Amino acid sequence: MKLPTSYLAPGMILARPVYGQRGVLLLNRGVSLTSFDISALRRHGVLAVYVEGPLSEEELREARAVMEEEVRVHTMNVVRSWAENGRRRANFASIVDQVKSVVDEILAGRMPTNALSEISAADSYTFAHSVDVCVLSVAAGVRLGYKRDDLLKLGVGALLHDLGKSRVPPEILNKPGKLTPAEFAEMKKHPVWGYKMLREDMDGWVDSVSAAIVLNHHERYDGSGYPRGLKGKEIHLTAAVCAAADMYNAITTDRVYRPALPPHEAYEMLMGAGGSALDFRAVQAFLPCVDPYPAGMLIRLSTGEIAVVLSSDPAMPFRPKVMLVATGEIVDLQKELAVVITGLLPPAEARAMAAGMRPARAAV
Template structure:
């Protein structure tokens, strides 16, 4: 038997004695409450909650209901300015992002930022699965630590994210697209508030797929026309979810609405072409496709990153905006962070960080012996910092996990 729950979202400032708080805007862990629920018995209870969170959910079956319009009066987080597409286009290359922290210095902060975005994004997606509305402020709160880390050193966060343990594809895709969108926006020189918007929109690109039958999303073969229509309807589902009080900026909604449009007009849902697709939508098309290609699916293995870049390049001018594909390839570099490569010594290594001055000479971590035996301890090597150029170790070529029998995620877990 399931207990019936009637929840109402209430600002802490609106709480009164007799209300029963059943959920917080944060985890119960780390609070002084022994149980996941508390009856408001005094002003002291309200003051304690005010020191821990901004809003809560109250169960109206176990306590008093908030007075109308208490829910409407709850504070709304700042969701940032609204930009016209022409403004966003003009803001490209308006912001320079020098490396503010060395890779090793940023790495601990990148790990913290990644743990935070995983925790908050998972909670947001879980709440959508449960039928609760999206709060735009929570989405921004989830991605802001990641954006700040990437502003300081993008490679450190991409390295941590690439080695993240994988789980449910919907969650992995949302998190991966969010990081890639911030990285590309940084490379394009967009201002930091727009990086947050990009990361927020990318996190929500496929939120509508939570309303699509999962068996259709995992189907390896072609879909019937009505099944294809159900899958494509995820775009409208996402917009419907955002329309229910999420206060998401219009340009972020436009990004989500157009991430399946294609520059030759072959996309959906509106068959827009060329510059009729807003810039954020054109960016989303690139990063959404790239992350999908480089992720394992039930019906195929993950595509190697360098192969996915080649696929994007072949689609420039038809599926994807040519200049954005080229910018994305520059952003990811010849050997993207997390790529497996073979060195001219026969050893297998993984790319950790780029050297902007010498793209063919990144910093790598050596994983195997020349005979492809996995090393007990992995050593790092900056290919650009070698002294004797004639005897220098260099990359012979990129590898797929299948070619070398290695899964970097498993090695580092």
């Protein structure tokens, strides 16, 4: 299962290799984490990793979407080097190629669009966040019936939506506390900066739809957004889709100033934002792309039992099929209507449980 680094504890076993922000292998799969490793991961900006959970990788494969780690790292590096190295037209082709491969993976059904919440916990901020927002936006675009060309425009805009952040001073971007009004005003300039970088430096070869997504991804349906305070239909639906993906990904990721919110809380927040902060059509297309209770999550039931989520039906995402940890019994919450999920297992209990699994693994 994928856990934000704030959930990690010594003794947890890595289920997949971990790469740093530059694509360098930091720790290999099978490593039993030490407290030194965990602080090193945080120092390297790694915000979430895959650790072994009650279900094996094999058991989870059916239930979740996997974007190959190498593809993620490669996409991230393409965007990073393009943003850092003068944003040349020749290199822009590699950005479009990356988005094409995301679009094709989703259209071919190799990345199922109803189980993308796994990618919501980004591994390192801005670049990984951009890749995640791109994948989630394209998946929602598919649900809106967009054709491949429009999906490409949406994907490129979503991948570059925070490009302007490269002009925000790092001490503001990574400030652990609340921003002062002056710092927040600086931060709020990033959509305009990103738009100008695309239109002025590269006019004519970045589609206007993609550029408008960059400019308008912080506009809100009710007019409360920035930079222009646009309202309702003044905001193109592609920008509203990117806004929904951006909001969801930001709140489910550990940040320097606050820990991640669990997916079911983020899901409910997005549901509540439909028709107020966000265009209802964008929310409706986006929500089936994420699970409030992703496969592999440890939850507590109203019976007091602890269970692990196996799979869920996008039509009834709050009633997944689960397995009781104590007995291995499978319970379908769509049938057991008297039982409800009361919450996720708190981080401390999830850690204790993972630590309890350690001796058996270590003996192998």
